[in-house]
Amino acid sequence: PLVAAVISAGLDIKAGSDAFAVLMRGHWLAMAAGVAIVAPLIVSFPSVSPFQLADTWRSFWLGLELVAMLATAALVAYVIFLSDIGLPLTSLAAPVLVWAALRFGMIGVAGAVLAISAFGEFATRLGLGPFWLLAPDAPIARLHIYLLLWALSDYAMAVGYFGRSKFSSELERLHQKTEVDNAVMEAVYSASFNLAAIGKMEVDLVTHRFLRANDYFCRMLGYTEAELQHLTVFDVTHPHDRLRSGALIAELSEGRCGAFDIEKRYICKDGSIIWGRTSAAIYRDPETGRPLRALCVSEDVTARRQTEDVLRRQNTQLGELTAAIDLAPVMMRTLEGRITHWSHGLEMVYGYKAEEAIGQLWTDLLQTEMRQSIECIMKTVMTQGSWRGEMVHHHKTGERIEVTSLWMLYRDAQTGLPTSIIEANSDISELQRARAQIELDNQELERRVAARTQALTDLALELKAEIRRREETQVALLQAQKLEALGQLTGGVAHDFNNVLAGISGAFRILARRINDPEQLDYISHGQRSVDRAANLVRQLLNFSRKQELMPRMIDTRALLEDVRVL
DSSP states (O other): OHHHHHHHHHHHHHHOSSHHHHHHHHHHHHHHHHHHHHHHHHHHTTTOOHHHHHHHHOSHHHHHHHHHHHHHHHHHHHHHHHSSSOGGGGGGHHHHHHHHHHHHHHHHHHHHHHHHHHHHHHHHHTTOSHHHHHOTTSHHHHHHHHHHHHHHHHHHHHHHHHHHHHHHHHHHHHHHHHHHHHHHHHHHHHHHHHHOSSEEEEEETTTOBEEEEOHHHHHHHTOOHHHHTTSBGGGGBOHHHHHHHHHHHHHHHTTSOSEEEEEEEEEOTTSOEEEEEEEEEEEEOTTTOOEEEEEEEEEEOHHHHHHHHHHHHHHHHHHHHHHHHHHSOEEEEETTSBEEEEOHHHHHHHOOOHHHHTTSBHHHHHTOEESSOHHHHHHHHHHHSEEEEEEEEEOTTSOEEEEEEEEEEEEOTTTOOEEEEEEEEEEOHHHHHHHHHHHHHHHHHHHHHHHHHHHHHHHHHHHHHHHHHHHHHHHHHHHHHHHHHHHHHHHHHHHHHHHHHHHHHHHHHHHHHHOOOHHHHHHHHHHHHHHHHHHHHHHHHHHHHTTOOOOOOOOOHHHHHHHHHOO
């Protein structure tokens, strides 16, 4: 309505200053005054709940003060518009409106202006009040201008005062809320810092000393927080990691990076070494942007590093084992006999490349000759899980190859059902040829051993005969030595014995001359002959001892016996 009134009044003023234009200008003023007075009430009251009003007034006395202000406004309006004093009394509205603006804000101003405008409109339309005395031709328009000016200025006062108060109150409230929030955040940060299930610490960027450390980090290194506050980051860092850690901290301090992540070794209080994964970020002054400290998070990853080392070694060993297995003559095939894997070792044995073998039936590819039926072998594999035996395959060139084969049943890890056969073949052709050669060599060796045994037997017989001859010779030599010793003995005593025999022989001759008795002479004759035989025997012994040639001769044994018969 106000916009429509403004447009109509503008057109009428442009058209001319007639009675209709004057009427339209008055209509515009009325609409403007109505909007300025009524609109704040319409806007303010619906947005204020009884609880907010009670909170705004704060007490029953504030409500009574509002009633008193409205009553005073009505009384002032009565004095201004229903008395005959005239225009100077119109300024009495100022104190009431200031009271309303400073104490009750927009709502108070709207109520006071409404009370004054109601009395003013009523009195002016009845032909009463100062505006009839000032401008009898247009009292209503003058009234509206008066009300409009007071309402707008009072609203501005209320908005300025309460807006500033509200701003100050809001600023104070925000300040208090910020302090509370900061305290809460500090409490939450401290709780999360100390109770975190990971190591946390704050480090001075200048001295590199620990400012704070939570329980997890203290337990991780074995220090107390007080002990850590006397140490630097480099005091607990392994010497091999200090240079890299220092370079990252320098980059963080100089702003070349906003954060970093590093895995390094820590030295615990007891001297042991652990691995930790540390992430660090910089904390700056919110106002100046100057770096204050580094916020660090560290996690003990010793177990993970050890596991990684074990896995790395196992992977290396697995790689070496896989490479070694690939050199073994191993194939994998389906239960139907289709080759699915062909190792490099089989390429060297049979001459077929993997791309030539995979997908082929192994019996057709290798032209297999088996001592048992394949059905019997497969039955053994399915029931016992493996089979070992010998068979004949053929090389790519057609050469016959004898192999010893090991079949193993492979089952699916999830279902447990048999899916394929792993076959490992070893070329034993050379072994078989070696066996045959060894058999021939054994036969030749046996023949040579038999011949040598016979030769040794003959040699043993000859040796035995020679030993016997040597024994006989030794016996003869011994006898000869005895005889030689006897000859030497005889040669030594023969002369002495001859002397004895000479004395006996001389005695017999003397007796023979002196005795005449024939019987005694006979005895003497026999004794003389015995002496002669003894002398002859001594002479023979001397000849034997002197190794002179003996002269054997015939003797008459009867005559010898006759000679000794008398004795």
